[in-house]
Amino acid sequence: MKNILIPTDFSDNAWNALLYGISFFKKTHCTFHIVHINAINTNSSGEAAMYVSPDLLEKTILAESREKLKLLTKKIEQITLNPKHNFKTQAIYGFLTDQLKDEVKEKNIELIIMGTKGATGLKSVSIGSNTGNVITKVPCTLMAVPEDATYESIKEIGFPSDLNLAYDVTILDTIKDIIFLKNSALRLLYISSKGEKLSQNQLKNKNLLLDFFKETECFFHLVSGKKIDESVQCFTESRNLDMLIMVAKNLNFLESILFRPTVERISYHTKVPFLVIHE
Incomplete structure (x- = not known):
């Protein structure tokens, strides 16, 4: 039984990911564990917002979240009755990455x-600050699903690498x-930014992957x-x-592909789901 965690803010974007x-x-x-995390806000100095008593939390914030999760569960039941799938919901209050x-x-x-939301209008991280924080701070494999992505089939998977590091088995x-599950082809991708040849270490890692x-x-x-990001796109x-x-x-x-100081246009990752694997 695979345990999958799906954070939701009840947006269309989160529903599409689900x-x-x-x-x-x-x-x-x-088992899909659907969680709504009522994130603790921070003020301009970076300090956490004022303390919320457990009683007030239960009667207001968490109570409202649980009602929304009940409605979400009913919505799921209307579109799927897969006997292989089980759904559990939970409302939480706390810091997003810590709770995850x-x-x-x-x-x-x-x-x-x-x-993930479209890149248009974002100023800091092209994949969205929440997703970016989870990728870099939560040690768990993450699948990021663009807001307009719809599942059809996974025939071709791209695997960009600079080939500098050997990967754990x-x-x-x-x-x-995933390749066997989806009967997919794998495309190993190396971007040569200056037209240089692969080093001996890179050749070794390339051959290890192909083997x-x-x-x-x-x-x-x-x-x-x-x-790199434009070449991958x-x-x-x-x-x-x-x-x-x-x-x-x-x-x-990873950051050279996903993160940008500014976003000038919608990038490839607003159209194609990507999987970031942690050891």
């Missing part, structure tokens, strides 16, 4: 599914499980481009990829 997860795992026995860390540990969560097993995935339909692609669109997989272990490379 639908995507249900469809993605339609043939898998799962606790949930992951307590419920043996294997995957978090979150919705548990990470590669996770990728292989590990030799039982699958796996291909290696070397693409030249000055900007172009490759994703040209290959019509259905999903991207990245590894949190290589944080600098």
Whole structure:
């Protein structure tokens, strides 16, 4: 039984992420833990807001959240009766990443599914500050689902890497499980920003990856481009990829793809779901 955590703020974006997860795992026995976290706000100095008594919390904030979760459960029941799926809900008050860390540990969560909003209008992080915080601070594999993404099939998966680090077998097993589950092809992608050749270490890691995935339909692609994020976007669109997989272990490379100081246009990750795997 797979335990999947889905945070919700009851938005259309969060509902779409939930639908995507249900469809993605339609043939898998799962428990979906749907949580609404009433986040503690901070003031301009970075300090937490004033203390809320447990009684007031139960009678107001959490009570309202539980009612919304009941309505959400009824909505789910109207669209799916999959006997392989079980749904549990919970209302929480606290700091988002801290609460998610606790949930992951307590419920043996294997995957978090979150919705991402379009890049238009965002000023700091192109995938959204909440999703970005969870990716970097919560040690759990995360699937980020764009607001307009609909599940059809996962025929082609992109796996960009700078090939500087060797990956743990548990990470590669996770990728292989998805490939076999979805009968997908894997596209290993290396971006050469200056046209340089692979180093001996990079060649070694490339060959290790190709050897590990030799039982699958796996291909290696070397693409030249000055900007990593734009090159990944172009490759994703040209290959019509259905999903991207990245590894949190290589944080600098991950940030070069997902995070931008400013967002000038809607990027590839507003269209294609991506999976960030933690060790």
